[in-house]
Every structure is written in C-alpha cells, then in structure tokens.
Amino acid sequence: MAQKTNDPKLTDYSVTDALALIDRRFGKDRLLRDLSTPTERLVTAYYLQSRWGYERYNPHAAMHMALSDDGKYTHDGLRAQADTVIAEARKIGARRILELGCGQAFNARVIAEALPEVEVVATDLIEAHITKANERGAHLPNFRAVRSSFTELPDDLGQFDLIFAVETLCHSPEIDAVIERIKARLAPGGTFMFHDAFRRTDWESKSDDLKEALVLNELCLAVPHGYAVWGTWEDALARAGFTDVTTEDISMQGLGTCRRLGRVGLKFLTQWKYRLLRPFVPKHLARNAVAGFLGIYIMYGGAADPASENGITRYGLIRAVGPNAA
Ligand SMILES: C[S@@+](CC[C@H](N)C(=O)[O-])C[C@H]1O[C@@H](n2cnc3c(N)ncnc32)[C@H](O)[C@@H]1O
Known part of the structure; x- marks a missing residue:
C-alpha cells in the first residue's frame, strides 16, 4: 500500500x-x-x-x-439523464410523460420546464419525497407528483407516451411484475427507458474482494437483493412483448x-x-x-x-x- x-x-x-x-x-x-x-x-x-x-x-x-x-463531477452533469428523456420525448412527440421513483423529482421538473406543452407526472414510494417534489415544482403548471410504488401504478394515472426511471428500478427484485405495471400504463407503441446500475455478466468471475465490495455497496444503497445482471431486464422486456430493446453502456x-x-x-x-x-x-x-x-x-x-x-x-x-x- x-x-x-x-x-x-x-x-x-x-x-x-x-x-x-x-x-x-x-x-x-x-x-x-x-x-x-x-x-x-x-x-x-x-x-x-x-x-x-x-x-x-x-x-x-x-x-x-x-x-x-x-x-x-459538475452539477450540470445531473441533467444528462433528463436531457436524454427530453430528446426522446421530442422524437416521438410525447404528450404525457411518467417518471417512476422520482425522489424530489429533479428529472421530471427539468423535463416539465423544457417541454411546457407536455404533462409530466412523477411518482415515488415515499410521501416525504412527493411533498418536497410538489413544493419544488409548484411553479410548473404541467407538473405534479403523486405517491405510488412502481409495483402499483394505479389505473387512474391514465396512459403515457413515455415512461422513464433513473436509478430506482434496482430497488425491486420483481422485474416481470414491474414490467407488467409499466406496460399497463404505457400507450401502445410508447417508449420506456431507464438509467440504472447492473452487475456485469461476468461478475461471478471477479475477485472475492470486488464481490464483497459489490454486496456492501448494494446493501448500503438499500438494494439487498443486488443489482440485476446486465441483460436480465432486456430479456424480460422482450418476453413481455416490448420491441426495439436497446442497451447503452455509459459506465465511464x-x-x-x-x-x-x-x-x-x-x-x-x-x-x-x-x-x-x-x-x-x-x-x-x-x-x-x-x-x-x-x-x-x-x-x-x-x-x-x-x-x-x-x-x-x-x-x-x-x-x-x-x-x-x-
Ligand atoms: C436513487 S433515488 C433516485 C431518485 C430520482 N429518480 C433521481 O434521479 O433523482 C431512488 C428513488 O426510488 C424511490 N423508490 C424506491 N423504491 C420504490 C418503489 N417501489 N416505487 C417507487 N419509488 C421507489 C426512492 O424513494 C427514491 O426516491
């Protein structure tokens, strides 16, 4: 050392x-x-x-x-995920956008500000996050935050042209069930996209120290079941009838x-x-x-x-x- x-x-x-x-x-x-x-x-x-x-x-x-x-690191770099969603929304002409696991809705608020003609609904499991999200977004007439787990997503939310999530879906081990809820809220042919961390496909061949570091990192970020293995979500989406499934590795x-x-x-x-x-x-x-x-x-x-x-x-x-x- x-x-x-x-x-x-x-x-x-x-x-x-x-x-x-x-x-x-x-x-x-x-x-x-x-x-x-x-x-x-x-x-x-x-x-x-x-x-x-x-x-x-x-x-x-x-x-x-x-x-x-x-x-x-710059604070500006925090906009990158929302900017990708904005580009997709413009491409498909989205009128309604749903964020899952929004926290205090940084992403949804950035999107609502950039796309004032689009309705942006943000959801999160935790009531305290929703309260803060609505306070922070009170000046945005096209934005609201609602408490809902992404394992529920009630029907009265309606349907969305674009559903997205940033670093939240890792919190659920029930991938197929979550995809079914997303599918129910997605308009036919709409886009689903999310940014997250994944275990590499070769994770089991890594050193014992790295594997221990992985488990501790996951646990201390409240992901006790571990990040999904790269490719698991893609397979589950294809099984559920989604098409054009793509993955971009932006680790660096x-x-x-x-x-x-x-x-x-x-x-x-x-x-x-x-x-x-x-x-x-x-x-x-x-x-x-x-x-x-x-x-x-x-x-x-x-x-x-x-x-x-x-x-x-x-x-x-x-x-x-x-x-x-x-
Ligand atoms: C790392 S934070 C990311 C927040 C936000 N997406 C962002 O980029 O700022 C993860 C969020 O997922 C939320 N969350 C965890 N499990 C959830 C669930 N089952 N349904 C909805 N939200 C959940 C947490 O409350 C937390 O706000």
Whole structure:
C-alpha cells in the first residue's frame, strides 16, 4: 500500500485496503445483517435517513449520478439523464410523460420546464419525497407528483407516451411484475427507458474482494437483493412483448461522480471530525459513506487505473418500445 499522508487519497487504497477500513469503522458483519431486512422497509428507512445527504449532494436534490465525458463531477452533469428523456420525448412527440421513483423529482421538473406543452407526472414510494417534489415544482403548471410504488401504478394515472426511471428500478427484485405495471400504463407503441446500475455478466468471475465490495455497496444503497445482471431486464422486456430493446453502456460517464463520492466517503471514514460525529449520524445516512467510497471500485476496479472492464458493475440506459394494441 502506498504511503499515507494526513489527507488520504482514493488512490492510496486498493479494494482490499478499502474493505479493511470499512470493517474497522463499521464492522462488515454488522452491515451484512441488513441483508435479511425486507426490501421495502430497508428502502424507506434508507431514504428517510439519507435525505439530508442527498440535499447536500446538490442544491436541487437530484439523487442520481452526474454524467460527463471528462471524468469530472459538475452539477450540470445531473441533467444528462433528463436531457436524454427530453430528446426522446421530442422524437416521438410525447404528450404525457411518467417518471417512476422520482425522489424530489429533479428529472421530471427539468423535463416539465423544457417541454411546457407536455404533462409530466412523477411518482415515488415515499410521501416525504412527493411533498418536497410538489413544493419544488409548484411553479410548473404541467407538473405534479403523486405517491405510488412502481409495483402499483394505479389505473387512474391514465396512459403515457413515455415512461422513464433513473436509478430506482434496482430497488425491486420483481422485474416481470414491474414490467407488467409499466406496460399497463404505457400507450401502445410508447417508449420506456431507464438509467440504472447492473452487475456485469461476468461478475461471478471477479475477485472475492470486488464481490464483497459489490454486496456492501448494494446493501448500503438499500438494494439487498443486488443489482440485476446486465441483460436480465432486456430479456424480460422482450418476453413481455416490448420491441426495439436497446442497451447503452455509459459506465465511464459516471467516473466524475464516483470520484467525488469516493472522496467524501473516504473523508467520513478517516477524518477525526467525522468519526467523532458518527454516533449522532443516523445509521443509513452514515452508511452512504461506505456506498460512496466503494462506488469507484465496483464500477472501475479502483481510482488508480479506472476502467469499466476492471469493475464488477455497469451503468447503462435501457430503452424499449411498448407493445402495440392487439
Ligand atoms: C436513487 S433515488 C433516485 C431518485 C430520482 N429518480 C433521481 O434521479 O433523482 C431512488 C428513488 O426510488 C424511490 N423508490 C424506491 N423504491 C420504490 C418503489 N417501489 N416505487 C417507487 N419509488 C421507489 C426512492 O424513494 C427514491 O426516491
């Protein structure tokens, strides 16, 4: 291991060193106990306790990766996912758009502002997110947020020309059931698209350390069943009658975010100031330091020589066209 300074750097830590540091600060076994917590309970506790962190991650409470081509984080990069949806909406002439798992609806609000003639409805499991989303979007007449799990999506929401999601569908292990709900709300031939993290198809052949880092990252982000394996969603969409299913691997565009969150996580794990505060920090908020620190390892194998093929996960955009009316 390289010589440590008072201000440790991500590049000082191999994945083995990173896991050892996490074990010293949090106890890996203690963290792993949450693997048996029911998903919805874990998701709700995680997001309620993490709100302070997400609101500090950026001023508009976006809760997803900023994307860029230069390996640097900027708040502007948080618009990338919404910009892709806007381009698709313009292409297909969408009149109604639905966001699943919207958080405080950063994406839906960006879209509603860019497309004032389009009705944008945002949904989320957590009432507190919906309240904040509606407060933040109160000036947008074509926007509203409604509480609904993406496993429910009631019929009275109507049908949408475009349904999208950003870093939320990973929270459900029930892929086929979620696709059926989406299909019921998608207008014939409409577009479904989502950005998310996935396990690489070769994830099982990676080192034990990387696999352990993966499980800890997933768990500390309230995904106890693990990210879906790359290709699983595509197969399920095709089985459900979706066509033109495409996947774009945009893993390298998340490097700037992983560097930023990795540095924040490392600071929290090493600096005295944060270590003294730790007993007063809610459990799931504190565990974001683990997830943030490990992101660069699971996505790129580490900070020293980051490359997508060195990681165990990918970040991608899946797009599919809904079935036409029978
Ligand atoms: C990482 S945040 C992303 C939020 C938003 N998409 C964004 O990009 O800012 C994931 C969101 O998914 C929501 N979520 C988790 N499980 C859900 C479910 N079953 N139905 C609806 N929303 C869910 C959480 O409450 C949280 O707001």
